[in-house]
Amino acid sequence: MKGMSIVKLKNEGNNRINTESYMKKVGIGVILALLISLPFWGFEYLITLFLLIFLYMSLGQMWNLLAGYTGLVSLGQQIFIGLGGYALAVITMKYHLPIFLGIIMGGMISVIFALIISQPIFKMRGVYFTIGTWIVAEGLALFFSNWAYVKYGQGFIISATYELSATYIYYIAFAVGIGSVALVYFILRSKLGLALMAMRDNESAAEVMGIELYKTKLMCFLISAFVTGITGAALYLYLAYIQPFAAFGIDWTVSMVFMVIIGGIGTIEGPIIGAVIYVILKQYLYGYPGISMIILGVTAIVIILIVPKGIMGMLHDKFGLELISVRRRIKNQ
């Protein structure tokens, strides 16, 4: 009798989990369908808002991949945003080549540059790595402002983007944003993801178990550089004006840190929630000059004090909520 009730409970538990999993998939499907069709039913401002949310979400996902899963806290992701933006500007304005080529080149140049700097940068650990990445970004800003090829500090007005509709840029942003979430999900479900989780728990133990720490970190660094470069190019497709001090400025990293910390570091949903909050809050705050930065700062402080693990971290701890779970589950026997 006792054995029977245990089996019954186990079956009920499995059924509940299957139903939850199924409903989550259906829910995600509905949301994706709504987002894909947004330009057909949404007004233009909504399209622009979501365009920004997708792009910032991508930035947040990549920063989270490094900081939340790989343990590499970078203050230099703007390196790749700037390289991506300049790739787009040079390809379209100097060589009059298609925009897509500019976006792809943004990713390629970023990953090549990441490979080059990885050698010296990975010799630094902890806070030295963090500062090192920031210094590289500042160095690039200076270099670009002294480089005739990119018109020094004058930058480019990317007039090739004037005729682009918000819908066109929206679909690029959609692909980048949703793609970044999918990429992080599949990384975490792969062997690389298992290695990251092992490293996160205990680096020395992971190394003893045969995980190559350097290779794993480098792989994540290169992936995040590539995607951030593509996102940077897409961002400048929207912004249409690039100059080196803004393109390689620390402001970009401030927004990434805000999104990930508020949303929940080390979770896939965290950067999504953070991006939504950040973009909407910033849009609202443009109308409050002088106090906008204070409001942003106070918001960040209050949220961190109330929910130190971020909103998603809190939801997970309190309600066990996980919308995009990377955990493996034993199927119904």
Place this chain on the structure above:
Amino acid sequence: MKKSTMYRVTTIVLALLLCFSLLFIAGCTQKVSGPSEGTSINLPEKDAILIGWVAPLTGPLAQFTQSIKFVEEQALPIINKDGGIYIEEYGKKLPVKIVWADSESNPTKASEAATKLALSDKVDFLVGSWTPDTINPVSAVAERNKIPALMENGPIESWMTGGPYHWAFGNVFSCEKMMESYIDVWDTAETNKKIGFVYDNTVDGVLFSALNKEKAEARGYTIVDPGRFPAGTKDYTAIISQFKKEGVDIVAANMITPDFAVLWKQFHQQGFIPKIFNIGKAMHFSTDVEALGGDLGVGLLSEDMWSGTYPYVSALTGQTAAELTADWEEASGKPADCTLGYDWSTFEVINDVYTRAQTVDKEKVRQALAETDLETSYGHMKYDERNISEVPVVVSQWKKGDKFPWEKNVLSNRKFPEIPISDEKLFFLPSSE
């Protein structure tokens, strides 16, 4: 929980999706068919002509917007008395209302703020104020969203890299003429015609140094150029030593105010004062000159973009530049700077455009803007085929003042002869060798 529950849930979700799709298709069908015969096209409700204004209200460029709100408070009651400007399609007068957005002195934020104004606030007209970091991205937003726009202040050469413009128009100045005006001043003095360059590597620094070199060498000057340096540099010893060695009589510089304060003090500390010092961008405002301390500002040359001595009259109030300046000085207790003329002229052009157009239709307003031919606080506004109305820029020298601690003498106006020159002539920097 049984499988049947799963199917029930799926059915409900699919049913919702189907309803939604039907609603959507219904909505699309309604958009395709036009209004039926006999009905008039319904215009959206409108109670004001909305002007979206992106400006660096905070951040390093905030000094340039010091008079914007004051001018708004003076200009709007005049524009909106009797209810505003008559708009034909609404059959009534609509008041002009400014919707402000802070660019935070950052081009990324300028672009996002301008897009928000265009799409969320649905403004009828866009304004971008002060420096390429604001006017360049706002112009791009205007072109993409097809909104008539007016840019105030920026170098023509930088702004035109984003052209040709259809929707954006510029009250902008020519760097070439500015450089030539500087050389006109230097020509009046006895010097060894050697110029030392101190230009940072920002947009302005790179552009101005290249232009200056081209113009000055053509007029018989020798350039000593240590190269471009980053904004925020704290040590100028190498540059100053090079100038000492070469014995330059003239120094031409362009940098932000805090950097110039450091530079100029180091010149004094290292005992090298040239006969003439030309500083662009950093010393536009008398408060900046005051902040240098003591008499350090005496004799510095700077470009002059507007002042109370200019012979212009406001199209809104009928006041001369001197009277506008006096109003500001009385209200703020501060001397008037160039920003006053720019801000007043922008309001005057907006008022004139809508008064002539009598519509909020964007293409018609754009057309009216292109046909502007107006005497304003900042001179004659008339846009050429590049959508540019060139504003004057002359050269002046700072001196100790009578009414306010610091005042300027206009020294060179060859490119803009209507601007009166001071009776006082160029003097060499005190303590120069």
